[in-house]
Amino acid sequence: MKHLCDIRPSDGDPYPVLCGGDSATALASVWRAEWRQAVVLGDTTTSELFGRSIASGLRTRGCEVLELEFPPGEDHKNRATKERLEDAMLSAHIERGACIVAVGGGVPLDVGGFIAATYLRGIAHINVATTLLAQVDAAIGGKTGVNTPHGKNLIGAFHHPRAVLLDVDALGSLPxxxxxxxxxxxxxxxxxxxxxxxxxxxxxxxxxxxxxxxxxxxxxxxxxxIVSADPFERGxxxxxxxxxxxxxxxxxxxxxxxxxxxxxxxxxxxxxxxxxxxxxxxxxxxxxxxxxxxxxxxxxxxxxxxxxxxxxxxxxxxxxxxxxxxxxxxxxxxxxxxxxxxxxxxxxxxxxxxxx
Ligand SMILES: NC(=O)c1ccc[n+]([C@@H]2O[C@H](COP(=O)([O-])OP(=O)(O)OC[C@H]3O[C@@H](n4cnc5c(N)ncnc54)[C@H](O)[C@@H]3O)[C@@H](O)[C@H]2O)c1
Missing domain, CATH: 1.20.1090.10 (Dehydroquinate synthase-like - alpha domain)
Structure with a gap:
């Protein structure tokens, strides 16, 4: 993948945005040795299409991997989904040194990022964006969250990913x-x-x-x-x-x-x-x-x-x-x-x- 840019949030470390094909190889290039455990999280479609090979690449590198998925769609971007996935992580003894790899469109990325923001008071995450919408928007900028019956994205957190991978090859299967x-x-x-x-x-x-x-x-x-200039939406x-x-x-x-x-x-x-x-x-x-x-x-x-x-x-x-x-x-x-x-x-x- 090609290095597009670094996002430089004023409150945290810069993180790279990479764009191209073969996200498994690109992931290896940004993976840190300290991340001994990985949680590869997607909806059922993106887990099947992309998550499995990403997980197996990480396992080959000696990482302990937990694969998690939930049904696709905005209806599942909610607190119940977050809770269920968090409980699965707790049951699997996922520790603070783990990294979540969120794979998919804006829905898995927003949910995965929000779990990363709150799990054990915050762990690392990487976004692998597989929809065009996520590639040009949702994957970048550190906004995470879920919907409630009162409205969209009303519960969430700012939590920047450690890297963003824009998998343009994935667009081939996108409706x-x-x-x-x-x-x-x-x-x-x-x-x-x-x-x-x-x-x-x-x-x-x-x-x-x-x-x-x-x-x-x-x-x-x-x-x-825009997000580098104002990471917390104060202006x-x-x-x-x-x-x-x-x-x-x-x-x-x-x-x-x-x-x-x-x-x-x-x-x-x-x-x-x-x-x-x-x-x-x-x-x-x-x-x-x-x-x-x-x-x-x-x-x-x-x-x-x-x-x-x-x-x-x-x-x-x-x-x-x-x-x-x-x-x-x-x-x-x-x-x-x-x-x-x-x-x-x-x-x-x-x-x-x-x-x-
Ligand atoms: N955090 C942010 O800054 C930000 C910005 C914009 C939008 N969003 C959020 O993003 C969400 C919308 O994102 P979205 O449109 O990507 O929706 P989505 O994640 O629901 O993906 C749309 C559909 O495409 C499928 N899909 C994903 N990648 C695929 C691929 N490569 N091939 C085949 N199918 C694939 C998914 O399974 C899903 O059914 C909204 O919840 C919105 O609020 C967040």
């Missing part, structure tokens, strides 16, 4: 719909900070296929720069929540029937429509973004009423003193702080108006 969800996050990064990436997405939009390593790299570069990192105020509410309101990437696509359009009405974003940029997402095969209309989603706005992590906040770009490729804040206060009435 096209999942590729589209990952492209939604690429479009988010492009809209925030990289107009050339946006133009590249416009160029390939009608023929969705696993993107080039260069495109993944550009998207990762946007996220890496600038909030811009990565563009589309997420509405998107997370839609995911919760539909009981995750609307997948994360699709929800973010709809969220970006609704939040941009609101921004265009407020004069924060040019209407032509809204049209350009909405057109790109549609051409990528992503939804741009809410699948449920505003009233159904509204209760979840108050639980959004950006909501402060009851005021709903959205991260809004200034134009395609540029996002800046506005009056000292990276998010803007919006009202329920404005969101309702922007809904369609």
């Amino acid at each position: 096209t719909a999942e590729l589209r969800y990952g492209l939604a996050e690429c479009a988010k990064h492009a809209t925030l900070r990289d107009e050339l990436l946006f133009i590249e997405l416009e160029r390939l939009a009608d023929d969705v296929r696993p993107p080039s390593a260069e495109l993944i790299q550009r998207s990762v570069a946007v996220k890496a720069a 600038e990192r909030a811009v990565l929540n563009f589309g997420h105020t509405v998107g997370h509410a839609l995911e919760a309101a539909t009981n995750h029937a609307l997948p994360h990437g699709a929800a973010i696509a709809v969220g970006m359009v609704i939040e941009s429509r609101l921004a265009a009405r407020r004069g924060w974003l040019d209407a032509s940029d809204l049209t350009r973004l909405s057109t790109l997402l549609t051409r990528l095969g992503l939804p741009v209309h809410a699948p449920c009423s505003f009233e159904r989603a509204a209760p979840f706005f108050s639980g959004d992590k950006k909501t402060t003193a009851g005021r709903i906040r959205c991260a809004i770009p200034e134009r395609i490729g540029i996002v800046r702080a506005y009056e000292g804040s990276w998010t803007r206060v919006v009202t329920q009435a404005e969101l309702r108006e922007a809904w369609t």
